[in-house]
Amino acid sequence: MDKRVAPEWKVPVPEVRVDLPPLKLYNSLSSSKVAFVPKRGKDVTWYCCGPTVYDSSHMGHARSYISFDIIRRVLVDYFGFNVKYVMNITDIDDKVGFSILFCYFVDQIIKKARQNYLIENYFKSASSFSQVKEDIRAAIKLLEAKSKAHPEPDQREYLKREVSRIRTLLTSRTSVMGMLTGAQDALAAYLDAKHGSSISDYEIFEALPRRMEEEFRNDMRSLNVLEADKLTRVSEYIEPIIAYIERIIHNGFAYAVESGSVYFNTKKFAETEGHFYAKLVPTAYGDAAKLASGEGDLSTTEVEKRNHSDFALWKASKPGEPAWPSPWGRGRPGWHIECSVMASDTIGESVDIHTGGVDLKFPHHDNELAQAEAYFGHSHWVSYFLHAGHLTISGCKMSKSLKNFITVRDALKQHSARELRFAFLLHSWRDTLDYGVDTMNQAIAFNKTITDFLFNVSHTLRLLSSSKYATTMDLPDNQDLSNALSTAEEEVFEALCDSIDTKRAMLAIRELINASNQVECAQPLVSGSMHLLPRAQQCYTLAAFILRLLCVFGAADRTALADAWVASYHSSSVNGNPWPISRDHVVKAASKPLWVSMVAPKKETLAAAFHGSALACKQFVHEVHDVASNARDVAALLSNFETTLKRDFNLDLNNMSNDANAVFDTALKQALGECATLKRVQMGEVEALETEAWPVVARLLYATADLRQGVRLLAQSGGPLKVQLLTTCDRLRDDYLPVHGIRLQDRADIATDKADLPAIGLVEAKLLTTERREKAERVAEKAAAKAVRLMAKMEAGKQPPSEMFRSQLDKFSTFDEKGMPTHDATGKEISKSQLKKLQKMYDAQAKRHEDYLTSLDS
Structure with a gap:
């Protein structure tokens, strides 16, 4: 047979013509990047294949749904499309299809539900140790048979190990419950094989998917994946599915068989003019293994099908399986028909975008297309098919047998949702993504780059607010930075038009930050800098641009600073024009502490930071007092600080509650008074938290930094307490504040080498913990290297100089009384x-x- 080639893809003819961005998407239907033209102007319909909810969601799910979430956000928030996003939940399923993405043979909902039910009842009734052992032996035999028949080598090895492990368990000294728990999965499979067909309580088939669906949705929320506009479930679509199948039969592309099943006639479809079967993977037509992967192990035999490649639209149910009445007898839907029906019902006979994992291309998506086109009678049901790439774990496929199966919840214990999203953003959505150390280190490093940049921007704005030059100086902009912003805008625009190339866009952000850092290195900012105002304007604008873009990507929350950047898909052409954000705007924004972060403030976060800062202050004040109780200047500093806390926050360090919220509420009342603003803060309104609550926290942080600065300056002026006071100041910076997510950095004027206003702000505690660990490691490495050098020096100094040359008889033959050579080896x-x-x-x-001898004496 000649190699099959899909028909040429054609650009959709829009029903509504509007100006569209020059966006291209990689379309699996054409295997190329093509212009994105929705049918109805800027209104986009999108159907996404959702999960089969039989078990916990894993990183394979995250690969698809985070990627699609990013694309969806870019279409809406960057390009200005109106997207209707529909996703299904498969809560009826019996397929055991081999999935490249999941990389192991998944248990199906029906079996999983039955097994859960059977094993739960078995646990309740098991009392005879001998009967339990007998059943486990029977389960081992079933497991052995599976280990020999399984087509996957990794899975065969895994099953063999399980057989060996459970046999060892049988000979161990353990309780009945211990033995049941250890052999639970094998026992469940055995009980299902023995008793599964006798189950008549079909409610058990609903309980598992409902629970796992809720877990899946919670996991997606934890990953900051937007909810679908419409969520559909197979179990709610039984009647529409039956009607859909009846129409396909009426159109001549499906047939019922004696058993009560209904099959799609692939040969008839493929031979009908205007239709083409397997558009996505033409060469897979007739591939027995791939076809079987979409049918499942609960399917009937091949005998009743007219053609080997035909697939089930409706399956006659056997005892122990859920079933619904239909014109062909009691049964349940086939896997592929579900998506065709739900997408057709919620969107119609034309879908702009259809998405799913790359492992679903054939047979699932190709069968979906065939069903819908057979139903509607045309050949253009989906315009754009987008497939997310595979996911590997440290270079290997994800598999329970390889013990590298990672659930979303496991991943979130190791990395934040933002770090995971950065990992995805730094890779193409359609390429294989390797979830491993290198990938996550890149994401963590990028997160730190953004965090450090925003921390410095926040400090720059604080310098501006405290500077007398803020509104008087009008120095020229830095043209290099203006050009860098213009270049970044253009690069991001081109990247996102190029099939949503977020990797390239992220690199543009990094280059922009590098440009800003270079300017900072060449012209460092301090409190009295004459160029503070233009630099503050530049930093503020760059931060607004970056935060706005990260909001588009779902990697940052909406904040006032992010919203300051008014962006659409076009470049604002900064180069040669005034900066998009005026200096007056920046001066006004910096008039009080501005929230500069990827994370929108939450009341509990601000309360924890305020209380944490107060606790750190308490410890610091007590230690300074203990060290310098008789120093009048130090005592005056501490007294003034405590007076300020009482006046501004009604805060008494010596009589402070352990309840962070109570302490913060007291401070808010003192600072804001009883007013509507206070109520908005207490209700958790983001705007009020940014503009009213955060400044209260910031003032305490600034007061803390200023107190420490005052103590440091007094200590550096000399005196017997210098070392002790400076050590106490270091502990506040390095130990007491970081545990509460507060970073404090000493700054100095390089020109004069004098201490300047320190930088202080909130940074996620995990990052600060990493910084502390890395700093300690650097100190330890430095100390170790110094010790090695000292040991080498000691070793070299052991030998007296009088013996140094006497041991070199291959070079010298005669020596004087000091040991100096007088003749060489030849005389x-x-x-x-x-x-x-x-x-x-x-x-x-x-x-x-001499040094060696001195060290021995010491």
């Missing part, structure tokens, strides 16, 4: 020039030996 007298060099070596060893 020839040492020349004056050579003797001069040897004397230098002798003197150097004499010094080393």
Whole structure:
């Protein structure tokens, strides 16, 4: 047979013509990047294949749904499309299809539900140790048979190990419950094989998917994946599915068989003019293994099908399986028909975008297309098919047998949702993504780059608010930075038009931050900088641009700073024009502490930071008092600080509650008074938290930093307490504040080498913990290297200089009373020039030996 080639894809003819961005998407139907043209102007319909909810969601799910969430957000928030996003939940399923994405043979809902039910009842009734052992032996036999028949080598090895493990369990000294727990999965499979067909309580088939669906949705929320506009469930679509199948039969593309099943006639469809079967993977037509992967192990035999490649639209149910009445007898839907029906019902006979994992291309998506086109009678049901790439774990496929199966919840214990999203953003959505150390280190590093940049922007704005030059100086902009912003805008626009290339867009953000850092290195900012205002304007604008873009990607929350950047899909052409954000706007924004972060403030977060800062202050004040109780200038500093806390926040460090919320509420009332603003803060309104609550926290942080700065300056002026006071100041910076998610950095004027206003702000505690660990590691490495050098020096100094040359008889033969050589090994007298060099070596060893002896004495 000649190689099959899908028909040429054609650009959709829009029903509504509007100006569209030059966006191209990689379309699996054309295997190329093509212009994105929705049918109805900027209104986009999108159907996404959702999960089969039989078990916990894993990183394979995250690969698809985070990727599609990013694309969806870009279409809506960057390009201005109106997207109707529909996703299904498969809560009826019996397929055991081999999935490249999941990389193991998944248990199906029907079996899983039955097994859960059977094993739960078995646990309740099991009392005879001998009967339990007998059943486990029977389960081992079933497991052995599976281990020999399984087509996957990794899975065969896994099952063999399970057989060995459970046999060992049988001979161990353990309780009945211990034995049941250890052999639970094998026992469940055995009980299902023995008793599954006798189950008549069909409610058990609903309980498992409902529970796992809720878990899946919670996991997606934890990953900041937007909810679908419409969520559909197979179990709610039985009647529409039956009607859909009846129409396909009426159109001549399906047939019922004696058993009560209904099959799609692939041969008839493929041979009908205007239709083409397997558009996505034409060469897979007739591939027995791939076809079987979409049918399932509960299917009937091949005998009743007219063609080997035909697939089930409706399956006659056997005892122990859920069933619904239909014109062909009691049964349940086939896997592929579900999506065709739900997408057709919620969207119609034309779908702009259809998405799913790359492993679903064939047979699932190709069968979906065939069903819908057979139903509607045309060949263009889906315009754009987008497939997310595979996911591997440290270079290997994800598999329970390889013990690298990672659930979303497991991943979130190791990394934040933002770090995971950065990992996806730094890779193409359609390429294989390797979830491993290198990938996550890149994501963590990018997160730190953004965090550090925003921390410095926040400090720059604080410098501006405290500077007398803020509104008087009008120095020129830095043209290099203006050009860098213009370049970044253009690069991001081109990247996102190029099939949503977020990796390229992220690199543009990094380059923009690098450009800003270079300017900072060349022209460092301090409190009295004459160029503070233009630089603050630049930093503020860059931060607004970056935060707005990260909001589009779902990697940052909406904040006032992000909203300051008014962006659409076009470039604002900064180069040669005034900055998009005026200096007056920046001066006004910096008039009080501005929230500069990827995370929108929450009341509990601000309360924890305020209380944490107060606790750190309490510890610091007590230690300073203990060290310098008789120093009047230090005592005056501490007294003034405590007076300020009482006046501004009604805060008494010596009589402070352990309840962070109570302490913060008291401070808010003192700072804001009883007013409507206070109520908005207490209700958790983001705007009020940013503009009213955060400044209260910031003022305490600034007061803390200023107190420490005052103590440091007094200590540095000299005196017997200098070392102790500076050590206490270091502990506040390095230990007491970081545990509460507060970073404090000392800053200095490089020109004068004088201490400047320190930088202080909130940073996620995990990042600060990493910084502390890395700093400790650097100190330890430095100390270890110093110790090695010292040991080497000690070793070199052990030998007295008088013995140094005497041991080199291959070079010298005669020596004077000090041990200096007079003749070489051949008996020839040492020349004056050579003797001069040897004397230098002798003197150097004499010094080393003297140091060695001194170290022994000490």
